[in-house]
Amino acid sequence: MRVALLVAELGRSGGMGVIRDWARALDDAVLVLCGEAERSGDEASGRGAPEELDGVPVRPLAAMADESVDVAVATWWTTAEALWDVPARRRVVLLQSLDQRYYHDDEPADRLGAAAVLDLPVGFVAVSAHLARVVTALRPDAPVREVAPGIDKAVFAPAPPRTGPGPLRVLVEGQPSLWFKGVADAVAAVRRMREPAAVTVVAADPEAAGDVGADRVCGALSPGEMAALYAEHDVLLKLSRFEGLGLPVLEAFHVGRPAVLTPVGGAAGIAEHGVNALVVGFDDEPGTTDALDRLARDAALRERLGRGALATAARWPSREDGAAAFAAALRSLADADSPALDAALRRLAHGGRRTVEAVRAEEWRRRAAEWWKDAWRQADERNAEYDRWSRELRARIDELQRRPGFRIEEGLKRLGRLGRRR
Amino acid sequence: MRLSGPPELLALHGADVPAEPDGLVWLGDEPAEAAGVVWRATPGDAAAGVRTIAPGGAGLWRRAPLPAADALFGLPAARGDAGVLVAGGATDARADAVAALTAAGVEARAVAVPAPPDLVGAALVVLVGTPGEPLGALAAPVLAAGRVLVAPRAAPAFGFAAGVDHLAYHDTDELARLAVAAHRHREAFAPVAILGRVAAEAHRASTVLARLAADLE
Numbered sequence: 001m002r003v004a005l006l007v008a009e010l011g012r013s014g015g016m017g018v019i020r021d022w023a024r025a026l027d028d029a030v031l032v033l034c035g036e037a038e039r040s041g042d043e044a045s046g047r048g049a050p051e052e053l054d055g056v057p058v059r060p061l062a063a064m065a066d067e068s069v070d071v072a073v074a075t076w077w078t079t080a081e082a083l084w085d086v087p088a089r090r091r092v093v094l095l096q097s098l099d100q101r102y103y104h105d106d107e108p109a110d111r112l113g114a115a116a117v118l119d120l121p122v123g124f125v126a127v128s129a130h131l132a133r134v135v136t137a138l139r140p141d142a143p144v145r146e147v148a149p150g151i152d153k154a155v156f157a158p159a160p161p162r163t164g165p166g167p168l169r170v171l172v173e174g175q176p177s178l179w180f181k182g183v184a185d186a187v188a189a190v191r192r193m194r195e196p197a198a199v200t201v202v203a204a205d206p207e208a209a210g211d212v213g214a215d216r217v218c219g220a221l222s223p224g225e226m227a228a229l230y231a232e233h234d235v236l237l238k239l240s241r242f243e244g245l246g247l248p249v250l251e252a253f254h255v256g257r258p259a260v261l262t263p264v265g266g267a268a269g270i271a272e273h274g275v276n277a278l279v280v281g282f283d284d285e286p287g288t289t290d291a292l293d294r295l296a297r298d299a300a301l302r303e304r305l306g307r308g309a310l311a312t313a314a315r316w317p318s319r320e321d322g323a324a325a326f327a328a329a330l331r332s333l334a335d336a337d338s339p340a341l342d343a344a345l346r347r348l349a350h351g352g353r354r355t356v357e358a359v360r361a362e363e364w365r366r367r368a369a370e371w372w373k374d375a376w377r378q379a380d381e382r383n384a385e386y387d388r389w390s391r392e393l394r395a396r397i398d399e400l401q402r403r404p405g406f407r408i409e410e411g412l413k414r415l416g417r418l419g420r421r422r
Numbered sequence: 423m424r425l426s427g428p429p430e431l432l433a434l435h436g437a438d439v440p441a442e443p444d445g446l447v448w449l450g451d452e453p454a455e456a457a458g459v460v461w462r463a464t465p466g467d468a469a470a471g472v473r474t475i476a477p478g479g480a481g482l483w484r485r486a487p488l489p490a491a492d493a494l495f496g497l498p499a500a501r502g503d504a505g506v507l508v509a510g511g512a513t514d515a516r517a518d519a520v521a522a523l524t525a526a527g528v529e530a531r532a533v534a535v536p537a538p539p540d541l542v543g544a545a546l547v548v549l550v551g552t553p554g555e556p557l558g559a560l561a562a563p564v565l566a567a568g569r570v571l572v573a574p575r576a577a578p579a580f581g582f583a584a585g586v587d588h589l590a591y592h593d594t595d596e597l598a599r600l601a602v603a604a605h606r607h608r609e610a611f612a613p614v615a616i617l618g619r620v621a622a623e624a625h626r627a628s629t630v631l632a633r634l635a636a637d638l639e
Contacts, residue, residue: 098586105585115586115613137616241581262581263624274636282581282624287484353610357603358585364599365592 001331002028004069004086005094006061006079009037010053012220013204014247015096018127018149018322019075023056025323026330030069031058032086034079061085071330073125077114083122090334091122095131097244097266101180108362112355119351121344123333125326128245130265141343143336145329149247150322151313155223156254159231161306167196168296171233171257173248174240175203176212182239182262187213189237189288195296199237202229230255234302235295239280239288240264249277254313258305260291276308423447423635426455430535431463434563435488437627445638447631449488458638463488463559477556477580484634487580488559489627490566495619497542497567504545506530506605510560511550519550522598528605536560541567546605549573553592557582562625565618570611572601580625587618 003026005019010031023029033049049058059067064086072088074080077099083091099114118135123143126132132146162169170190174181183201190199191213198216203209206219221229230236236252238261245266249259253270259277261267271277278291295302317325400406424441425432427449435449448457451464453472460469465478473483508519508530516532523530530548533540541547547564549571557576564571571588584590589604589611591597604611623629 100586101583105583105590108585111585118613134617134620137620138613241583263629265620265623268623273633279633281484281486281630283578284485286482287486290483350607350610350612353607354613357607357610361596361599361603365596368593368595 001026001071001327001334002030002069003330004030004032004064004067004072004088006032006034006072006074006082006086007037008033008035008076008078010050010058011204015075017223018096018247019094020054020056021149021319022323022326024054025320026327029056030064030067031056032061032064032082033058034061034082071334073330074117074122077117080117080120080122083120090336090338091120092330092333093117093120093122093124095124095126095135095244098131098134098242101242102178104179106362106365108355108358112351112358116348116351116355119344119347121339121341123336123339125329125333126244128266128268130268131244134265139343139347141340143333143339145332147325147329148317148322149245150317150319150325151247151250151254152223152319153254156227156230156251156313158254158256158310159227161256161303162234163299167198168193168235168292169233170197170199170235170237170292171229171252172199172201172214172237173203174201174238175205176201176209177205180241182241183212185283185285185288186237186239189239189285190292192285192289193292193296195293197292197296200229200233202226226251227255230257233257235260235292237288237292238262238264239282241282243267246270250313250316253309254316256306256310256313258295258302258309260288260295270312272308272312274305276305276312278305423631423638425449425631426457430537431488432491433538434491434494434535434560435627437489437492437631439628439631439635445635447634459483459634461486461488465556477559477578485578486630487557487562487625489625489630490562490622491538492626492628494538494541494563494566495622495626497538499568500545501543504543506546506548506601507536507540507544508532508548508550509534509536509540509564510558515550518594519548519597522594523548523601526598526602528598528602530601536564538567541569544569545608546570546572546601548597548601551576553590556580561588562622565615565622566626568615568619570604570608570615571618572597572604582618582621587614587621589614 005023061082068087071090072083072086073092073094074083075094100111103111118138124135125145125147127149132144135144172186174183176183190197199214200216201212201214203219206217209217230252236259243264243266262282263279273279280288280291423445425439425447431449446457447459449461451462453460459473462476466476467479468474468481475484475486476482477487508516520530520532547569549558549560551558551574553574557579561573575590589600
């Protein structure tokens, strides 16, 4: 089975790591660079696109026009438009997140573009039960397969927890520049703790992390370095607003470290409150700090949750199992009936209406903001004008009051008033 | 843990939890009996000596909106003739919202706190409130019921995402525009309601209360 995986970059993000792993395990795969990456090559390395990556050939999209494949797989929403530029028997979208959640609601174009991918007449591979449920709810007509990315059990192996005293060592994973990762909130939660604590932030691009207020910032680490980092810490803190799966939580579990995390959909069925994690509400500042303080005070709780984490990890598929399941899912989708075209087209048509209404609402918002800005500017100009008149009037009065005639007249008036009093 | 509170709040925010004599959790702003935990519907400071949960305020034990009753997740989809419901906020504010909707050509009904049958009869629910404040207590139940929610732009939003799982407004004009668009193009906005119900899972009463019970042990 020949598979073309359409990618927007070849970088070191967790999502790209899964794609590289899965591509390597397929019999016959090609990584196809789409969009900006096709033009500029691999931005991460600053060089042109490599010929191959981990033994998997890399091709620009343009080179695939006459090269047919069994399955073309879009791996990020911007690559979905290329699905029909590759001659393929079946087309699939790999969902590692709900891509629309990457954008704020004042970015309706990207957000709606990302959402539209879920309306396409394709099959879907979802990396978590949560994402599979979302697709099924939105697209009951579409074929969906759930494939969990495996963990490299040789690299992410149990490490003994610390036994001695000391501050709670908290690891926060996430790129601070991505709004939904909640990295700043996580660091703030540690800083509010009553118990002593030290916090490390690990990011895919530590150069772009900015000043997050952590004791240490690191990143761009290899899997082995990440495993060592989990082992150096007592707990993983993740306050993401959403996660398709949340691989770092699973990696930490494999090392035997519990997590304090928000109830993101991707962690459902994996993180269990009081078993392997402490689950805290979204935006619950006091609850998060309380959870961290409890862990700092209670070594037995840390140990119990760590044991729970290892038990969850033992049930999780290995890297090889995950890759094999992905290949099986693609084979299954390739052999299945074509996705229902009418249902997808109907969804696309209605999605177009939603786009129109959302963009219209954004235009109104911007126009209203412009109106207020203009009203403010006019009021400001009017104020400046009144101010100028007032200053001119004051100057004119001062000038009149300085004239000899005015002074004589004022002197005579004073004399007259004195005379009347006498 | 024992759950208590006004019946209208229990219908929207409660769940069947194993009743135990100790550890009363009161849902609502004004506890009628001595409670170990008071979970306020509106922002407010912690009561002295009482673990207080609220969407905002000082000295809180937890910051959270009231959860969504489990039963609401099972409500059927809105009927074709289902209307628009305006809820929450003050009477005047609800009347203003209804007037704005009427002026835009959409009839709406107003209630202070909707009962589950009110939600069954609605396809879209407009929550009245002040933008910039924490998301209102009614948001999670409305989303759990699978209804399109139009709510003030909130901070914090407790994991909900404006424009993805609900629609958010800055002012009454925007409220009316969004509500009219979503009501007139129901199939186009159906994914918003679906994603709203998915997002409300994080606030499912039985899940949240089980966590609370574990923390109280």
